[in-house]
Amino acid sequence: MTALLSVDSLCKRFGDVDAAKDVSFVLDSEEILALVGESGSGKTTVGRLIAGLENKDSGEVRFQGHLLPMTYGQKDFLRWGREIQMIFQNPLGALNPFFSAADVLAEALRFARSGKAMKRSELSSGTDFWLDAVGLQSSHRNRLPHQLSGGQRQRLVIARALCMEPRLIVCDEPVSALDVSIQAQILDLLRRLRKERGVSLLFITHDLNVVRQFADRVLVMYRGACVEEGATGDLFSNPQHDYTRHLLETCPVPAYQEPPA
């Protein structure tokens, strides 16, 4: 069986900075792969390259065995755009401030049908279905982004991504801006949707505590290059690379520690 996504020697330079240097990995169906590293490590760039939001310098990305065009305007670009969706860290910045929750989903649903006309009743039942799928109520339908809480906004963005019925969602720090109790709700939702809808997640984050309990596999990036890759359990119990060990040491653990004398 071929992997859902296979990335081969992906490179991208900004000026004289290597944001992605020879990055290669595979992602299976229904797998959650975490991409970790500090700011500037290139993890976001890799996510954006895969989602087609940046143009690569060199390398290949194959999706279900097909070579992705990766450049806006190229043939089939939009078709893949539907299969690969993206969720950003700041939902307020990803939502049109003048669009209500229902408008946001209706626009996405129309796009999912390649702009073919949809009956109003069809649109309305579609929006309700997806609002419900991410745990929003119908009372949220007509709210504007600023009238929703942070967690509700992130749910709406997830619903917008899901209604395309994608195979892969690139999540760029989707819970970093949220409070812990809301963060847990969103992670729970993402994990449930992975199971129910069979999507794979490329989960970009700096928070190793979240990675440990959420991801199946982990890829550690440092200065644009992959330095370590492994199953979550192995990587945490037996980190090989110095940088991984450094990340683990500096990661604050929420448990009581004896104060140093």
Add this chain to the structure above:
Amino acid sequence: MSLLSIRNLKVTLRTPQGPVYPVQGADIEVAEGKTRCLVGESGCGKSLSMLAVMGLLPAGASIEAEQMHFAGQDLRTLTAKTYRRLRGPGMGLIFQDAMAAFNPVLRIGDQLAEAYRTHRGGSRRVAWQKAVHWLDRVGILQPEDKARYFPHEFSGGMLQRAMIAMTLITQPRLVIADEPTTALDVSVQAQILALLRDLQRSEGVGLILITHDLGVVAEMADDVSVLYAGKTIEEAPAKVFFDRLSHPYSQGLKACTPNWRAGPRPVEPIPGLPPPLNQRHQGCAFRYRCAKAMQICDQLPQMQPVGERHRVACWLTQRDQEITNAQTGEQP
């Protein structure tokens, strides 16, 4: 001896949509030279109660409190002028967003020197030397050169260090740090936390650390206070906080915080959202989300001591205590 002692602080904000009650009974106690962490979710009143302590609330806000003492002074009696004298040498504030806290068109050294001269006086030359000295103390290499830099020439971590230097240059007795590392990378965060801890020890200042990150609490706290919907619901020494929390919300907070050392443990989200703050709590604010809510939770629980420096506002603990007392034959 406690440096800061706040009892039952209430803050009311007037808005065009009517009054809002963001703080409804915050208790905050900081001992001299100790660190107290304030934990809670956004909108639970952490930052606002600290602004109340600093006397920096926006116009139209009103304060009520049973007690508001800082180093033997009653904060409620201070005028704008006397408050001004207290800030700086008395208490200092470290903000989350260091970039927004510095003036972008002034050199870092000048801004530190200005803080020193405003509160401690002295010549420009002495103030500049102090600025360089403190940049050195917070671990900025080549402080003489860096003092001539502008804020945009500093990295996020360096700016946060400079911010700490600017707060400590006036040698306050109490430092309030509002999410000082939230915007930083983990390894930079670890450095800044270590720096804060070292300086807090060597200078002997009391530190209030506002955070929502229990990992930071574990690294820093002597004591912890948990706020929910504007009210302090539990306070405990750090060890008790992590080992045996009493309030269902504190327990929920801990259960939904991922911890890589604990292995693959499923997170248990707390269902629902915090209540709106446009009315005063009639009962326990957490009862709508609490799995253990009882009839009596419709009445407001008060903070009750359950151990040394450990107090909880929950009917459940009170009931358990009464049962224990009845069994041992003690009078409550």
